[in-house]
Amino acid sequence: MRVNFTVNGRPQEADDVWEGESLLYVLRERLGLPGSKNACEQGECGSCTVRLDGVPVCSCLVAAGQVEGREVVTVEGLADFAKQRAEHGGCATGACGTDGKAGTSLQDAQLGVPPGGAWGRAAKGQDSQTGEGTELSPIQQAFIDAGAVQCGFCTPGLLVAADEMLEQNPNPTDADIREALSGNLCRCTGYEKIMDAVRLAAARQGEAV
């Protein structure tokens, strides 16, 4: 089957997709975006984490057909995504608006309704696809500066998850960070440097405001 969706701001078309195929497989094997990692294929490790209409999900557990018409952000597009967010007052997709702390409404309950797509059409060129040549996002820079990357396999998923947490919660406590990253396994670092990196990104984010 054919699947049309938006990846890192660009419309994509994947052909000959098997009906049982995961979004992760489509990203890596059909669209040439190997940033999202394939490890457990059961949602256990978080290394395939991407944003689906703004929401962090394990792309290995999303059926390819389910993303038809929707927006995906992968680690390759994270820098551009963060840049757009900074330029649009803290929300790159508009999705954070639907995640309101303002109480329940039926609109709030609608998950998966494509957001305004503020950034969707704006991205350009090769950079948003490969991530090459683009300035790093604050969370990526913080991971490097804090030494939070060892083998690097878990890093893309952690970056996407941590970036989303900082978008929702600019001043996280350690408990907030641990909970937000609880779905991402790292077997090298012991997590301490990762905690440092997220604290660092949060602190820098605070300074910038």
Next chain:
Amino acid sequence: MDFLRPASWEEALAAKAEHPTAVPIAGGTDVMVEINFDHRRPEYLLDLNRIGDLYEWEVGEDSVRLGASVPYTRIMEHLRAELPGLALASHTVASPQIRNRGGVGGNLGTASPAGDAHPALLAAGAEVEVESVRGSRRIPIDEFYTGVKRNALAADELIRAVHIKKADGPQQYSKVGTRNAMVIAVCAFGLALHPETRTVRTGIGSAAPTPVRAKAAEEFLNAALEEGGFWDNGKIITPSVAKQFADLCSAACNPIDDVRGTASYRRHAVGIMARRTLTWTWESYRGTAAHTEGVA
């Protein structure tokens, strides 16, 4: 394999009627694992993501109508007051990424004895709204689980919503696992006080072929609370009563030894969780009762 993408609930029912073997997929957190690991090759996948109705909930007078696909994250954020037991249970589900996708409909559809939502639903009291082209019906939660990973759904039926009684008293949920995130319950326990009817309801997970209530324990406790006038005097529950309740909850288990734990550990742990959740909820009830008296 065929991928069916109904745009409306009616289309979904028609598709399920035409292809009864079609496997519904919403959050995909169970179904995709089975497909990724080649454990399952369904002829048809029935994608429910486009049906907005399934992602909505309504808070009614006595109950909450929770759409089958409302993600656990939403339950935690928005329904803590109305459904405290389920909100606590939702928070123990896997990880943020999984809670963003999975919902109670999937838990019910899979009907695993280890599903995190089940003990909370059993304790609160709930009905599952299912529908087919033949019509709609509500299945009481006590009749929903029929065997290991089996439920009362007919082949052409889909789960549309769950009607869960709004809390009329404190509720608690407890789960045993090796860590906080990403664990399948070794066993789990839900408890709800219902001061309006002066009853206590329970739910046990992962300690029997299906999620079960500890009915003998409930009956014992209901009688003991009534007899001692506890609902009115708000006294601390006598330790011997709490112990007897815990023992009866253990006795309600019919567990197996498996990789996550032994049968005897499960029985033991359920007793501990029963005693603790009873203490927590009762303390909360006493606190509220005292507060009300003070105001009056």
